[in-house]
Amino acid sequence: MANTKLKNSRALINGAVLGTQTAALNIGTTSESITEAGGSIPTGTTRILFIPEHAIHYHPTGTPTATFGHSVAAGEPVILEHNQLNSKFIRDAGGDTTAIIVYLG
Numbered sequence: 001m002a003n004t005k006l007k008n009s010r011a012l013i014n015g016a017v018l019g020t021q022t023a024a025l026n027i028g029t030t031s032e033s034i035t036e037a038g039g040s041i042p043t044g045t046t047r048i049l050f051i052p053e054h055a056i057h058y059h060p061t062g063t064p065t066a067t068f069g070h071s072v073a074a075g076e077p078v079i080l081e082h083n084q085l086n087s088k089f090i091r092d093a094g095g096d097t098t099a100i101i102v103y104l105g
Helices: 002-016
Strands: 022-027 047-052 056-059 070-072 078-080 088-091 097-104
Touching: 047 088
Parallel strands: none
Antiparallel strands: 022 097, 047 078, 047 097, 056 070, 056 088
16 A cells, blocks of 8 residues: 555656645644645645655544544655645644645646
8 A cells, every 4th residue: 555655656746847836834733724724725736745744644524633534654645636635634743744745736
């Protein structure tokens, strides 16, 4: 399973070089989405590659906590599909984490 994620991430990162926007964002002190944390999702974005600096949990439709939601290790890439762009994130240890975000069209 991890192998598949890594292969997909490499393909997305390679595709991102061809004109896709990237950003770094502090997120996760409380359960918040990218836009609630001050980010802006460009029009036409269909997927987001999200790479957190610290361990987080996220949930595409609910409110994650440090123990509820999809667990993501520090540095592990997450691919959010078009129906998950408003996912909420929270850092497991509290406080903000910096995330690299690649918006893919």
